[in-house]
Amino acid sequence: xxxxxxxxxxxxxxxxxxxxxxxxxxxxxxxxxxxxxxxxxxxxxxxxxxxxxxxxxxxxxxxxxxxxxxxxxxxxxxxxxxxxxxxxxxxxxxxxxxxxxxxxxxxxxxxxxxxxxxxxxxxxxxxxxxxxxxxxxxxxxxxxxxxxxxxxxxxxxxxxxxxxxxxxxxxxxxxxxxxxxxxxxxxxxxxxxxxxxxxxxxxxxxxxxxxxxxxxxxxxxxxxxxxxxxxxxxxxxxxxxxxxxxxxxxxxxxxxxxxxxxxxxxx
Amino acid sequence: xxxxxxxxxxxxxxxxxxxxxxxxxxxxxxxxxxxxxxxxxxxxxxxxxxxxxxxxxxxxxxxxxxxxxxxxxxxxxxxxxxxxxxxxxxxxxxxxxxxxxxxxxxxxxxxxxxxxxxxxxxxxxxxxxxxxxxxxxxxxxxxxxxxxxxxxxxxxxxxxxxxxxxxxxxxxxxxxxxxxxxxxxxxxxxxxxxxxxxxxxxxxxxxxxxxxxxxxxxxxxxxxxxxxxxxxxxxxxxxxxxxxxxxxxxxxxxxxxxxxxxxxxxxxxxxxxxxxxxxxxxxxxxxxxxxxxxxxxxxxxxxxxxxxxxxxxxx
Numbered sequence: 148x149x150x151x152x153x154x155x156x157x158x159x160x161x162x163x164x165x166x167x168x169x170x171x172x173x174x175x176x177x178x179x180x181x182x183x184x185x186x187x188x189x190x191x192x193x194x195x196x197x198x199x200x201x202x203x204x205x206x207x208x209x210x211x212x213x214x215x216x217x218x219x220x221x222x223x224x225x226x227x228x229x230x231x232x233x234x235x236x237x238x239x240x241x242x243x244x245x246x247x248x249x250x251x252x253x254x255x256x257x258x259x260x261x262x263x264x265x266x267x268x269x270x271x272x273x274x275x276x277x278x279x280x281x282x283x284x285x286x287x288x289x290x291x292x293x294x295x296x297x298x299x300x301x302x303x304x305x306x307x308x309x310x311x312x313x314x315x316x317x318x319x320x321x322x323x324x325x326x327x328x329x330x331x332x333x334x335x336x337x338x339x340x341x342x343x344x345x346x347x348x349x350x351x352x353x354x355x356x357x358x359x360x361x362x363x364x365x366x367x368x369x370x371x372x373x374x375x376x377x378x379x380x381x382x383x384x385x386x387x388x389x390x391x392x393x394x395x396x397x398x399x400x401x402x403x404x405x406x407x408x409x410x411x412x413x414x
Numbered sequence: 415x416x417x418x419x420x421x422x423x424x425x426x427x428x429x430x431x432x433x434x435x436x437x438x439x440x441x442x443x444x445x446x447x448x449x450x451x452x453x454x455x456x457x458x459x460x461x462x463x464x465x466x467x468x469x470x471x472x473x474x475x476x477x478x479x480x481x482x483x484x485x486x487x488x489x490x491x492x493x494x495x496x497x498x499x500x501x502x503x504x505x506x507x508x509x510x511x512x513x514x515x516x517x518x519x520x521x522x523x524x525x526x527x528x529x530x531x532x533x534x535x536x537x538x539x540x541x542x543x544x545x546x547x548x549x550x551x552x553x554x555x556x557x558x559x560x561x562x563x564x565x566x567x568x569x570x571x572x573x574x575x576x577x578x579x580x581x582x583x584x585x586x587x588x589x590x591x592x593x594x595x596x597x598x599x600x601x602x603x604x605x606x607x608x609x610x611x612x613x614x615x616x617x618x619x620x621x622x623x624x625x626x627x628x629x630x631x632x633x634x635x636x637x638x639x640x641x642x643x644x645x646x647x648x649x650x651x652x653x654x655x656x657x658x659x660x661x662x663x664x665x666x667x668x669x670x671x672x673x674x675x676x677x678x679x680x681x682x683x684x685x686x687x688x689x690x691x692x693x694x695x696x697x698x699x700x701x702x703x704x705x706x707x708x709x710x711x712x713x714x715x716x717x718x719x720x721x722x723x724x725x726x727x728x729x
């Protein structure tokens with residue numbers, strides 16, 4: 148028996164098998180910002196349904212359903228605050244919102260997050276999770292690949308840390324742009340990360356894929372990411388990385404060297 | 415042997431008649447020129463009718479036509495002194511993405527393009543124009559060289575998409591594409607991209623984050639193939655025609671959305687009927703665009719390109 152409260156206390160990690168469940172922006176912000184304190188930023192309005200797209204369902208209906216389900220306006224949510232005392236802007240891609248898909252809104256959110264990070268001289272931390280580009284916005288969703296890459300460039304030019312945490316699942320145009328451009332790339336254990344989805348690859352090569360293919364540990368073994376970090380350790384690890392990259396001056400705790408320099412020359 | 419598409423059937427029939435007529439008159443002194451002229455005029459008229467109102471799905475068939483000019487044809491017709499540069503300096507040399515230095519209308523340029531290959535062997539050799547990570551890494555390398563030597567970059571986009579395979583994933587397909595986009599955005603030299611056939615998703619945008627994007631009249635450019643889109647959203651690949659309509663992937667649609675800068679007309683009956691004419695016409699527009707970009711002197715080209723993409727899709 149698994150109780151919701153236990154899961155929540157354990158940051159949505161299964162206490163028996165350690166499986167990291169998918170979580171949304173609220174849980175991320177609560178777990179990462181100091182005392183959970185943060186300010187969400189208002190994101191720019193974008194063209195609604197620019198292609199008047201309709202498959203079996205209207206795109207506008209899908210949007211409405213996702214809004215009702217998640218209580219969020221769109222797939223990417225941005226907040227700022229401090230992580231262990233260091234300023235950070237955190238953008239979280241919400242897989243529960245139309246598979247986290249990247250359309251105009253997600254693109255604008257990441258650009259806004261980057262601009263805020265530059266303005267506040269803060270780090271930008273992006274939690275990626277998406278099936279890919281939002282097909283219902285057609286070519287305009289594809290154009291979010293260069294647009295979000297520009298967002299990364301803005302942060303990089305300001306010499307601020309850009310850290311990506313790849314969460315389950317991240318594929319398609321999202322990995323082929325900002326999600327694989329982190330100065331430091333972290334993945335959560337077991338997260339599926341790739342360009343093509345496993346089903347597409349199986350259909351192409353007509354073979355079953357090996358166990359663990361495209362999982363976080365596979366990416367680490369192939370040199371595609373820097374580390375796999377357990378959700379419980381994530382905040383401490385992010386803090387440590389930001390601290391080192393920003394070369395934050397901290398009072399020395401190590402014991403000073405025993406012999407002063409002049410003693411060495413005198414002898 | 416020419417390949418006729420389904421909707422080109424009336425043309426195939428007329429051309430069959432023309433062939434027959436020529437054959438029967440061969441050696442004889444029957445005057446067939448009147449009849450021949452009539453039939454040829456009819457072919458033009460039918461082509462005009464068909465090609466004047468192609469559906470998006472039909473455009474996809476045209477864009478994928480096996481006789482449509484490929485990158486190697488553009489190289490032969492438009493460039494002199496092409497020196498191919500190979501390899502990503504890490505793993506291998508991709509054959510679906512070809513690039514090098516060449517002279518374009520008297521000017522040194524870097525030229526990079528997807529090569530789909532011709533004939534069964536050729537298509538296999540070039541992996542049907544679907545590049546592996548080393549192709550995108552080669553692209554990044556060539557773009558950096560172009561910047562270093564202050565030479566323009568010209569690209570030709572024609573790919574179903576980046577290759578979805580085990581090794582491609584192992585070697586970081588997504589990172590390779592992302593770096594190619596990043597390298598494109600860092601160029602300080604003029605960059606003109608031409609979508610000449612299929613502009614398939616991330617594998618296409620990796621070569622199309624350009625100052626100006628030109629597109630042939632019957633080329634397509636899309637976030638996903640209509641077949642892929644249909645199998646996800648309609649749960650049936652058989653609905654690809656509906657997906658093709660919904661995705662707005664024709665040159666005309668993309669111009670209206672301001673994602674591309676110019677549509678370049680194709681000869682009557684599309685580029686596969688008159689490859690050289692089509693290639694030269696595109697060459698003229700590339701030259702005109704390039705000269706225009708070169709004449710823009712003030713400020714950073716990189717920042718202007720950035721502003722162009724940032725403005726895209728904004729209300």
